[in-house]
Amino acid sequence: MKSTEQVLSELVKEGYSIVDGLAPSALITGIGKALEASLSELSYGQNSFVGTKTKRMHSLFGKLRELDELAVNKEILAIAEALLGDVILGASVATQIFPGERKQSFHYDDGIYPLPKNYGEVKLGVMWAIDDFTEDNGATIVISQSHGKRGKYNSLKDIQERVIAMPAGSALLYVGSLWHAAGENRTNKPRLGVILQYVDSWLRPQDSHLISVQIEEAKKLGPKLQALLGYSMRQPFLGYVDGINPINLLSD
Ligand SMILES: O=C(O)CCC(=O)C(=O)O
Known part of the structure; x- marks a missing residue:
C-alpha cells in the first residue's frame, strides 16, 4: 500500500493518485449489493453531463449505512487532512454507468465554488471502485497535471488523458481542480463507483x-x-x- 507521503506527493505533482486494495472485498461486495438494489429503482439522467445511460444516487448517508466505513477510512482522512486541513464531507454520489453510455465532458469539481483561478486546493475527491474499473467499462478518465488550471477546457495544453483502470476496492484520489470525466462504457455490464468528496470545513458543502x-x-x-x-x-x-x-x- 502506498504511504500517505507518496499519495500526497502524487496529488501535488499529478493531481491524482490511485490506491489499490484499500477496502476489504467483503465490505465492497456489501456496498455493491445495497447500492444496486437502490439504484434499480432510479431512472437514467436527463442530459449528457449526468449521462443518459447513467444512474446516480446522491445523499448516500441519508439512505444507506453500508458506506459509513468508507467515509471514515483512516488512510483517506489522513491524506485529506494533510492536504486541506480540517475537512467535512462535501458530497456523496454513486454513479452507475450502463452499456452504451458516452464519455462525459471534462470538468473539475471545485468549479462549483467562485474561487480565483489560481486559488489553492479546497477539495479532495475519492472515487471508490465498487466494480472493477477497466479501459472499456467507463473507468474515470483524468488529465494528468491539469490541476491548478481552472478556466476553459480549450485553454489546456499538453493534454495527457489517463484511464483509471483499478480493481474493486481501490480508490482514485483527485484534487478538486483536476480535469476529469466518466468514461464510455463499451461493455455489456454496468460499472459502479462511489464518489466521496471532502472539502475545507469553512466551505458550504455541496450536499446539505x-x-x-x-x-x-x-x-x-x-x-x-x-x-x-x-x-x-x-x-x-x-x-x-x-x-x-x-x-x-x-x-x-
Ligand atoms: O463516474 C465517474 O467516473 C466520474 C463522474 C464525475 O466525475 C462526475 O459526475 O462529476
Whole structure:
C-alpha cells in the first residue's frame, strides 16, 4: 500500500493518485449489493453531463449505512487532512454507468465554488471502485497535471488523458481542480463507483447533510462521521447552534 507521503506527493505533482486494495472485498461486495438494489429503482439522467445511460444516487448517508466505513477510512482522512486541513464531507454520489453510455465532458469539481483561478486546493475527491474499473467499462478518465488550471477546457495544453483502470476496492484520489470525466462504457455490464468528496470545513458543502441526515439518524453514527457530516464546528466560531457545538445535540 502506498504511504500517505507518496499519495500526497502524487496529488501535488499529478493531481491524482490511485490506491489499490484499500477496502476489504467483503465490505465492497456489501456496498455493491445495497447500492444496486437502490439504484434499480432510479431512472437514467436527463442530459449528457449526468449521462443518459447513467444512474446516480446522491445523499448516500441519508439512505444507506453500508458506506459509513468508507467515509471514515483512516488512510483517506489522513491524506485529506494533510492536504486541506480540517475537512467535512462535501458530497456523496454513486454513479452507475450502463452499456452504451458516452464519455462525459471534462470538468473539475471545485468549479462549483467562485474561487480565483489560481486559488489553492479546497477539495479532495475519492472515487471508490465498487466494480472493477477497466479501459472499456467507463473507468474515470483524468488529465494528468491539469490541476491548478481552472478556466476553459480549450485553454489546456499538453493534454495527457489517463484511464483509471483499478480493481474493486481501490480508490482514485483527485484534487478538486483536476480535469476529469466518466468514461464510455463499451461493455455489456454496468460499472459502479462511489464518489466521496471532502472539502475545507469553512466551505458550504455541496450536499446539505444536516437535512439529508437529521439529528435522530445522526445520533446512531460514530463521532467521526457525525463530525464529517457537519455536526461539528470549525474553530473558533463556524457552524455553531445557539453558540454551542452541534455535536452536543447528538448526546441525550
Ligand atoms: O463516474 C465517474 O467516473 C466520474 C463522474 C464525475 O466525475 C462526475 O459526475 O462529476
